[in-house]
Amino acid sequence: MSDIKQIKNLKDFSTSVERFQGGHRLCPGCSHSVIVREIMNATDDDVVVSTATGCLEVCTAIYPYTSWDTSWIHIGFENAAASISGVEAMHKALQNKGKSHTDRPTKFVAFGGDGGTYDIGFQSLSGAAERGHDFIYVCLDNEGYMNTGGQRSSSTPIGGATTTSPAGKVSYGEKKLKKDMVQIMAAHGCEFVAQVAPSKWKDLVKKTQLAYQAKGAVYINAVSPCPTEWKFAPEKSMEICDLAVDSCVFPLYQIEDGHKVTVTYKPKVKKSVEEYCAAQGRFKHLFRQEFSHVIDEWQKRVDATWEHLLKREEAGL
Amino acid sequence: MANSIAPQKRVVWDGNMAASQAMRQAQIDVVAAYPITPSTPIVQNYAQFVADGEANGGEFVMVESEHSAMSACVGASAGGGRVATATSSQGYALMVEVLYQASGMRLPIVMNVVNRALASPLNIHGDHADMYLGRDAGWINLCAFNPQEAYDLNFIAFKTAEDLNVRLPVAVNQDGFLTSHTAEVVEHFDDADAYNFIGDFVNKNPMLDGVNPVTYGAQTEGEWHFEHKMRQNHALVESLDVIKANFDAFEKFSGRKYHAVETYLTDDADEIIVCIGSVFGTVQMTVDKLRSEGKKVGLVGIRVWRPFPKDEMAAAIKNAKSVAVLDRSAPMGTTGALYNEVAAVMVENGISVNLIDYIYGLGGRDTTAEHVTGIFADLKECSDAGKRVKPVMQTINLRGKTLTFY
Amino acid sequence: MTEEHLLKGWDEFEAGAVLHSFEGTADQHVHHINNSIQHSVADWRAEKPVFNDEHCIHCQFCWVYCPDTAIVPKDKKFGHIDYVHCKGCGICVDVCPTNPKALLMFTEQTPDEEAVRNWPAKETKKDA
Numbered sequence: 001m002s003d004i005k006q007i008k009n010l011k012d013f014s015t016s017v018e019r020f021q022g023g024h025r026l027c028p029g030c031s032h033s034v035i036v037r038e039i040m041n042a043t044d045d046d047v048v049v050s051t052a053t054g055c056l057e058v059c060t061a062i063y064p065y066t067s068w069d070t071s072w073i074h075i076g077f078e079n080a081a082a083s084i085s086g087v088e089a090m091h092k093a094l095q096n097k098g099k100s101h102t103d104r105p106t107k108f109v110a111f112g113g114d115g116g117t118y119d120i121g122f123q124s125l126s127g128a129a130e131r132g133h134d135f136i137y138v139c140l141d142n143e144g145y146m147n148t149g150g151q152r153s154s155s156t157p158i159g160g161a162t163t164t165s166p167a168g169k170v171s172y173g174e175k176k177l178k179k180d181m182v183q184i185m186a187a188h189g190c191e192f193v194a195q196v197a198p199s200k201w202k203d204l205v206k207k208t209q210l211a212y213q214a215k216g217a218v219y220i221n222a223v224s225p226c227p228t229e230w231k232f233a234p235e236k237s238m239e240i241c242d243l244a245v246d247s248c249v250f251p252l253y254q255i256e257d258g259h260k261v262t263v264t265y266k267p268k269v270k271k272s273v274e275e276y277c278a279a280q281g282r283f284k285h286l287f288r289q290e291f292s293h294v295i296d297e298w299q300k301r302v303d304a305t306w307e308h309l310l311k312r313e314e315a316g317l
Numbered sequence: 318m319a320n321s322i323a324p325q326k327r328v329v330w331d332g333n334m335a336a337s338q339a340m341r342q343a344q345i346d347v348v349a350a351y352p353i354t355p356s357t358p359i360v361q362n363y364a365q366f367v368a369d370g371e372a373n374g375g376e377f378v379m380v381e382s383e384h385s386a387m388s389a390c391v392g393a394s395a396g397g398g399r400v401a402t403a404t405s406s407q408g409y410a411l412m413v414e415v416l417y418q419a420s421g422m423r424l425p426i427v428m429n430v431v432n433r434a435l436a437s438p439l440n441i442h443g444d445h446a447d448m449y450l451g452r453d454a455g456w457i458n459l460c461a462f463n464p465q466e467a468y469d470l471n472f473i474a475f476k477t478a479e480d481l482n483v484r485l486p487v488a489v490n491q492d493g494f495l496t497s498h499t500a501e502v503v504e505h506f507d508d509a510d511a512y513n514f515i516g517d518f519v520n521k522n523p524m525l526d527g528v529n530p531v532t533y534g535a536q537t538e539g540e541w542h543f544e545h546k547m548r549q550n551h552a553l554v555e556s557l558d559v560i561k562a563n564f565d566a567f568e569k570f571s572g573r574k575y576h577a578v579e580t581y582l583t584d585d586a587d588e589i590i591v592c593i594g595s596v597f598g599t600v601q602m603t604v605d606k607l608r609s610e611g612k613k614v615g616l617v618g619i620r621v622w623r624p625f626p627k628d629e630m631a632a633a634i635k636n637a638k639s640v641a642v643l644d645r646s647a648p649m650g651t652t653g654a655l656y657n658e659v660a661a662v663m664v665e666n667g668i669s670v671n672l673i674d675y676i677y678g679l680g681g682r683d684t685t686a687e688h689v690t691g692i693f694a695d696l697k698e699c700s701d702a703g704k705r706v707k708p709v710m711q712t713i714n715l716r717g718k719t720l721t722f723y
Numbered sequence: 724m725t726e727e728h729l730l731k732g733w734d735e736f737e738a739g740a741v742l743h744s745f746e747g748t749a750d751q752h753v754h755h756i757n758n759s760i761q762h763s764v765a766d767w768r769a770e771k772p773v774f775n776d777e778h779c780i781h782c783q784f785c786w787v788y789c790p791d792t793a794i795v796p797k798d799k800k801f802g803h804i805d806y807v808h809c810k811g812c813g814i815c816v817d818v819c820p821t822n823p824k825a826l827l828m829f830t831e832q833t834p835d836e837e838a839v840r841n842w843p844a845k846e847t848k849k850d851a
Contacts, residue, residue: 010782010783010784010786010787011781011783011799011800012799013783013787014783014786014787014796014799015796015799018792020792021754021758021759021760021792021808022759022760022764022791022792022793022805022807022808022809023758023759023760023761023762023763023764023807023808024759024764024791025764026790026791028767028790028810028811028812028813029790029812029813029814030790031790032790033790033791033792034787034788034789034790034814037787037790037792038787046527048396048524048525048527050392057534057536058536060759061532061534061535061536061742062535062536062538063535063536063537063538063541063545063725063740063742064535064541064725064729064731064736064742064757065535065742065757065758065759065761065762066532066535066742066743066744066757066758066759067758067759067760068530068532068744069530069744069745069749069754069758070527070530070744071524071525071526071527071530071531071532072524072530072531072532072533072534073391073392073395073524073532073533073534074533074534074535074536075388075391075392075415075418075534076388076414076415076418078384078388079384079385079388079415082380082384082385082388082389082392083388083389083391083392084392085349085378085380085385085388085389085392086347086349086378086388086389086390086391086392086393086394086395086396086400087392087393087395087396087524087525088392089347089349089376089378089389089392089393090346090347090376090392090393090394090396090397090398090400090525091396091525092376093346093347093374093375093376093393093398094346094397094398094525096374096375096376097346097373097374097375099346099398100525101397101520101523101525101526101527102525102526102527102528104527104528106525106527123381123382123385124381124382124384124385124388126381127380127381127382127385128385130381131378131379131380198788199788201787201788227812233813234812234813234814235812235813235814235816235817236817237788237790237812237814238788238814238817238818239817421739421740422739422740422741423738423739423741424739484738484739522739522741527749528748528749528750529743529745529748529749530743530744530745530749531741531742531743531744532741532742532743532744533739533740533741534740535740535742537740538725540724540725540730541725543733544731544732544733544736545733545736545740547733548733548734548736548738549738551733551734552738
């Protein structure tokens, strides 16, 4: 077992050797790369990365360029988890046979957008988690298929406008409840699952380091505000993250061994869902009189979920 | 390297056992697989080898779908080691996009494909619908007609796939049930000899070498894609030379010689049947009988379906008068895929024979010596008339009104 | 679009579209010609961030939140802005906690010295 990299504070962290280089084609202000940099910098071990088709993959490996200073593989949209399962299995096999390519500790990380995780990649993620491969799955959750212009996914929240669930004269956009991937992955019996936000670097890095040390599959859901499709100015990405966690729309918590809940960030001042929506163009139609109930209902759901999380934590089940 | 043939033992194995034994002897590093009839026994046999500690420490990953099976194989192969799997039909269809991805990344994965019909309607029996589906996926495709060949071709497959001048995935095909579940005599090598024929895995750009990180699966825009695909196509076409060299090496090793195109009594044949798979045995038996009656008939079997051996095909049929091509898959809107290959070879080489396509054996439908005799009779009619006097495409052993096309 | 000097014919590149991160090994830290670090995205900018050392407390927020690895630290302090890879998104300015900020956006054409000379004063609570 390799040692955990010591990161006392952000100044310490800033001495990291970057393994995700600039010159990639992600939009200005994209949260994906902030998340990726934090995840990669959280360890000094070699990390083999797989990525599902999506913004991250498309923008960081456009032939003849690669932004990855680490071994990386993209196969398709559905199979980030299956592909990393294969690499991890090969690593184990070669170690068993004394034929390993490396004597350096090696970690395995799969990145997928919510499309490649909640939807088309769900099966292979579930399979890989059930089989217990030693890897971290990080979902870069921007709540839609953003690379192709913003189509809905099962992560799109009710009221979100996307091109396939557009707001219109009679419709308020997405009508289906956002799937709760964190709970679903906890139910797989993972040692550790968590929700993170890149603007809370310390919380994200701490959870990532726990994830690197865990046995079996770890699932991390990372909120990834998308300036292009959530429709806000690029410089505000980290502010939108903060609004997401301060309104408890994206609570920061972890679940250990499938059941033990720890809420890792409790906002001093809980912001409203309305304030969260007001900051993003994809929700602007919800401020029409006839759709305002959507925000009210969402506030109720957020409050109920937040209370439930706090109660679970308190009960220590 | 010994000049004498490796010692072999005779056993009775079905095609599935033959394939799984070859896989065991290849000392694979990762097998990622999913069960589907009729290839399931390959995966089960391999699981038993693992359970008995006979799989040499490799990892055996039972994934949750065939798409994930091939995806895990791609990840494992790019990671850097020997990888193999097995599937059929619907499973093959489910993983077909990943077949293209595997070959595009030039990964030396070996897959045993136990050929079975494709739904709908659902059918678990042998035909070539799956093999034809993956025709353009960029894999080398070898065809076994019986369990001995299912065993032997696995060794050719690993050795060819991993050759640094090839570096392409290889499928070893055998007919579902007709070969996979039919037990015949097989001569097998001992473990050390079998492994040494293939040799150690030679690495190329292994991802698990953290000191030399490498990116697999980039996207190529319009200014690059054509070059990459043609490079791959070039490698696949050129791989035929390596396949043939490995056939030669295998002859020295085993005493059994394979050819890209197998020919039987074709030198002076007027009428020839061209086919793939277990029906080869039936046709061969029928050729022997008809020859004993003085008829000048012959047989051609396709051993290498991809890359298609055009020169060898031309040489095999150029002196015949009439040729029947047997396609074991409904072509859906045109003539059969093998017939189309043969027709192209004829045009390219100025060969004029009377050519007829026969669709046969779908869903495991029986093809008997009597049917084959009927095909040779059709061909003889054409030879005697000096032109094709039968429809372009016919069906064998189909119930109902006679169905022909074109 | 690929730069002219990187375009290759079908028989001239490495098979399988494989790309290497480094010339030689990773430990030598020499980036391969195919690494995106060699690719400039400077022309994406309409505005650029300018650094003012006078106000910086070296908190490293700008470093950790930059999506383009374009803030380069030195010895746990602010080092420099990598203008080859900066897209001008403005996150570094947005997260800078000082008052006045140590990083502000200016037009691409503004020389850095002029920007620093024209730095705004500290904001009082009333102004904010």
